[in-house]
Amino acid sequence: MRSTIRKRDYYGVNMMSKQTMFEKIWNNHVIHSETGKPSILYIDLHLVHEVTSPQAFEGLRLSGRKVRRPDLTFATMDHNVPTKDRFNIKDPISKQQVDTLTANCQEFGVKLYDLNTIDQGVVHVMGPELGLTHPGKTIVCGDSHTSTHGAFGALAFGIGTSEVEHVLATQCLQQAKPKTMEVRFVGNRPAGITAKDLILGLIAKYGTDFATGYVIEYTGQAIRDLSMEERMTVCNMSIEGGARAGLIAPDETTFNYLRGREYAPQGEAYDRAVAQWQALCSDEGAVYDTVVELDVESLVPQVTWGTSPGMGTGITSSVPYPDRLQTENERKAAEKALEYMDLKPGTPMSDIPIDYVFIGSCTNGRIEDLRAAAAVAKGHKVSPNVTAIVVPGSGRVKIQAEKEGLDAVFTAAGFEWRDAGCSMCLAMNPDVLQPGQRCASTSNRNFEGRQGRGGRTHLVSPEMAAAAAIKGKFTDVRNWEFKTEATA
Amino acid sequence: MQPFSKLTGLVAPVDRVNVDTDAIIPKQFLKRIERSGFGQFLFYEWRFDEQGSTIPEFNLNKPRYQGASVLISRANFGCGSSREHAPWAILDYGFRVVIAPSFADIFYNNCFKNGILPIKLSEEQVEELFQRTDAKEGYELTVDLENKVVSDADGLSIPFELDEHRRQFLLLGLDDIGLTLQHADEIAAYEAKYASRLANSF
Numbered sequence: 001m002r003s004t005i006r007k008r009d010y011y012g013v014n015m016m017s018k019q020t021m022f023e024k025i026w027n028n029h030v031i032h033s034e035t036g037k038p039s040i041l042y043i044d045l046h047l048v049h050e051v052t053s054p055q056a057f058e059g060l061r062l063s064g065r066k067v068r069r070p071d072l073t074f075a076t077m078d079h080n081v082p083t084k085d086r087f088n089i090k091d092p093i094s095k096q097q098v099d100t101l102t103a104n105c106q107e108f109g110v111k112l113y114d115l116n117t118i119d120q121g122v123v124h125v126m127g128p129e130l131g132l133t134h135p136g137k138t139i140v141c142g143d144s145h146t147s148t149h150g151a152f153g154a155l156a157f158g159i160g161t162s163e164v165e166h167v168l169a170t171q172c173l174q175q176a177k178p179k180t181m182e183v184r185f186v187g188n189r190p191a192g193i194t195a196k197d198l199i200l201g202l203i204a205k206y207g208t209d210f211a212t213g214y215v216i217e218y219t220g221q222a223i224r225d226l227s228m229e230e231r232m233t234v235c236n237m238s239i240e241g242g243a244r245a246g247l248i249a250p251d252e253t254t255f256n257y258l259r260g261r262e263y264a265p266q267g268e269a270y271d272r273a274v275a276q277w278q279a280l281c282s283d284e285g286a287v288y289d290t291v292v293e294l295d296v297e298s299l300v301p302q303v304t305w306g307t308s309p310g311m312g313t314g315i316t317s318s319v320p321y322p323d324r325l326q327t328e329n330e331r332k333a334a335e336k337a338l339e340y341m342d343l344k345p346g347t348p349m350s351d352i353p354i355d356y357v358f359i360g361s362c363t364n365g366r367i368e369d370l371r372a373a374a375a376v377a378k379g380h381k382v383s384p385n386v387t388a389i390v391v392p393g394s395g396r397v398k399i400q401a402e403k404e405g406l407d408a409v410f411t412a413a414g415f416e417w418r419d420a421g422c423s424m425c426l427a428m429n430p431d432v433l434q435p436g437q438r439c440a441s442t443s444n445r446n447f448e449g450r451q452g453r454g455g456r457t458h459l460v461s462p463e464m465a466a467a468a469a470i471k472g473k474f475t476d477v478r479n480w481e482f483k484t485e486a487t488a
Numbered sequence: 489m490q491p492f493s494k495l496t497g498l499v500a501p502v503d504r505v506n507v508d509t510d511a512i513i514p515k516q517f518l519k520r521i522e523r524s525g526f527g528q529f530l531f532y533e534w535r536f537d538e539q540g541s542t543i544p545e546f547n548l549n550k551p552r553y554q555g556a557s558v559l560i561s562r563a564n565f566g567c568g569s570s571r572e573h574a575p576w577a578i579l580d581y582g583f584r585v586v587i588a589p590s591f592a593d594i595f596y597n598n599c600f601k602n603g604i605l606p607i608k609l610s611e612e613q614v615e616e617l618f619q620r621t622d623a624k625e626g627y628e629l630t631v632d633l634e635n636k637v638v639s640d641a642d643g644l645s646i647p648f649e650l651d652e653h654r655r656q657f658l659l660l661g662l663d664d665i666g667l668t669l670q671h672a673d674e675i676a677a678y679e680a681k682y683a684s685r686l687a688n689s690f
Contacts, residue, residue: 031677037653044686045637050569051571052570054521055523058521068675069686091519093520096519097519100521128612143570144570146570158569158570159570162569162602163601165665171675172671174664209592212593234521242592244566244593265688265689273690304598308506308567330505331539332505336504349541425518426510427515428516428519430527435538445510447508447510448510448512448533450515451529453538454534
C-alpha cells in the first residue's frame with residue numbers, strides 16, 4: 001500500500017511538479033487555453049511610452065473601448081526627450097508624439113511620469129526603480145527591451161502596437177507558449193569582467209537568433225553573484241539573442257532591492273509576497289527544452305566590431321577576416337559590416353580610434369553603471385578628439401549620482417552630464433552621430449544607422465566606454481590606472 | 489484587418505541576413521502618430537542616400553521590381569525592436585508576403601496583426617527562389633494560404649508550414665481583441681481571484 005502511494009507520487013505528483021520558473025509564471029497567468037490555439041495570458045503590468053502607443057490609444061477610441069486596468073498601466077516619455085534643454089523639443093513631430101502621450105494618459109486615466117517628475121526616465125529603468133517590477137509578474141511594454149524586467153524573475157517581453165492596444169483593452173494577450181532554454185554561466189566572474197561582457201560574450205558565441213522562440217533562464221554562480229542592476233543588464237539584451245524573454249530566479253538580492261520601494265508590497269504584505277516569490281524558482285530537476293553554456297572564466301572585456309550585436313570579440317583580439325568565417329551568408333554579412341564600419345580585418349581592437357562615447361540607456365544607465373564609469377574617469381581627461389556624454393537612465397539616477405558627486409567627476413574629466421532619456425541609444429532625439437563618426441556605446445544595438453545615419457557603433461560596458469573616452473581608442477580596462485583623486 | 493487568402497505577385501529580393509527593424513524603418517520615421525504612410529520610408533537608408541537621392545543599385549529601386557508584393561530575404565528577418573512600424577511600412581509599400589528562412593519573434597507576430605503573411609522556408613528553398621527571381625525578369629510567385637503552397641508558373645511548388653490558428657486568423661481577417669473579449673467572464677474571474685496580489689497587498 002505504502003509503495004503504491006510512493007509510486008504514484010513518484011510518477012504522478014512529483015514528476016509533474018518539476019517545473020521551470022517560466023512554466024510556473026506562465027501557468028499562473030493562463031486564463032483560458034484550448035488545444036491548437038494560443039493561450040490567453042493575464043498581464044500584471046503594462047508599461048507604456050510615447051513611440052509605440054499613439055496608434056494603440058487611437059484604436060481604443062475608434063472602437064469605443066476603455067483601458068481595462070489603468071491601475072496596472074504606467075507611462076513615461078523617453079525616446080524623444082532631449083537630454084539638454086529638455087522642455088524645448090524642437091522637432092515638431094517629436095513634440096507631437098510626446099504631447100499625444102500626455103493627452104492619451106489624461107483621457108484614459110493612465111498614470112504618467114512626465115518631464116515634470118523625478119521618476120521620468122527610460123521606461124526599463126523607471127519601472128524597477130518604482131518597485132513596479134516584481135518576481136512572478138507578467139510584464140509587457142511596446143519595446144523589445146522589456147526583457148530587462150526578467151532580472152527579477154518576472155516574465156517580461158516586448159510587444160507590437162496592436163498588442164499594446166490588446167492589453168490596454170483586455171489586460172490580456174493571446175500568446176503561443178514559448179520553449180524554455182537554460183543559459184548556464186559556468187565558473188566565477190573574473191575581476192574586470194562586467195555583466196555587459198557576460199551578455200555580449202554569450203551573443204558573440206551563439207549569435208543573434210540562437211534563442212528565437214525561447215524564454216531564457218540564466219543560471220550559474222556568476223549570475224547569482226550579480227547585483228540587481230547587473231542582472232538587468234544581462235536580461236536587457238536577451239532580445240539581442242532572439243529570446244522572447246530572459247529570467248533570473250529571485251533571491252535575497254532581489255528581495256533586498258525591492259523592499260521599501262513605492263510600488264512594492266509594504267509591511268507584512270512584503271513578507272507574504274517574498275514567501276510566494278521564493279516558490280517561483282525552477283524546481284530541482286526541472287527540464288528545459290535546450291541548455292547552453294558559457295565559460296565565464298575565459299571571458300575578456302567585449303567590444304563589437306560589426307553591425308549586429310553578435311559581431312563581437314574580446315579587446316585582446318582583432319577585427320576578424322570574413323573569408324575565415326564558416327558560411328557564405330556569414331562571410332557576406334561580415335564583409336558588408338566591415339565596409340559600413342570602415343574596419344580592416346586583422347586590426348587589433350585596441351587600435352581602433354573613436355570620436356564619441358555614449359554612457360547610458362536601459363542597458364547601462366543605472367547608478368552602478370555611472371559609478372563604475374566614474375571610477376574609471378576619475379582624475380583623467382577625455383581625449384581631445386572625443387565627445388563623451390553621460391546620460392542617467394532616470395531622474396532618480398541623476399539625483400543620486402549628483403548626491404555622490406559623480407557628475408563632478410565626469411565634468412572634471414570632460415564628459416557632458418545630461419538629463420534622463422534614451423538619448424543616443426537610438427537617434428530619435430537630438431543626440432545623434434554624424435555620418436562616419438565612431439562611437440563607443442553602452443547601449444544594446446549596433447545596427448547600421450542606429451545612432452544616426454552613417455554612424456558606427458561599438459557596444460561595450462560602461463567601464464570600457466569611459467576608458468575609451470580617455471584614451472581616444474579602445475583599451476583593456478583590466479589594466480586601467482585608477483586614480484583616487486580628481487584632477488584639479 | 490485585411491484578410492489574406494491567395495495572391496500572385498512580383499517578387500523582390502533583399503539579399504541580406506539579419507535584416508533588422510532599424511533597416512526596415514529607421515527610427516527618425518517612428519515619430520508619426522498614425523498607422524499609415526510608412527511605405528515611403530521602407531528601407532530608407534538603403535533606398536536613398538544622404539541627399540535623399542535614389543540609390544539605383546538597391547533592388548527595390550530597380551525598374552524590374554516595381555510593384556512587387558512578395559519580399560524574399562535571408563535568415564533572422566525583422567530582428568531588433570518591437571516597432572510595428574516595420575510591418576506597417578512593408579504593408580504600405582505594397583508587400584503582403586515575406587519569405588525567409590527564419591524571422592525574429594516579435595516581428596513575425598506583428599505581421600499577422602496586419603494581414604502580412606510571413607513564410608518560413610528552408611535555406612535551400614529560399615536560395616532557389618533567389619536564383620529564380622534573379623534569372624527571370626517579372627518573376628512571380630503564387631502564395632496560396634488555403635492550401636499552404638508557394639508556386640510559380642514554371643512548375644515550382646513548395647508547401648509551407650503554418651500554425652493552424654494563425655492561418656485561420658489571416659484567412660478570416662479576425663479582430664483578436666474581439667476574440668479575447670469573448671472570455672470577459674474568465675478575465676473578471678481571474679481578477680477577482682487574484683485581487684489582493686494585483687492590489688499589491690498579497
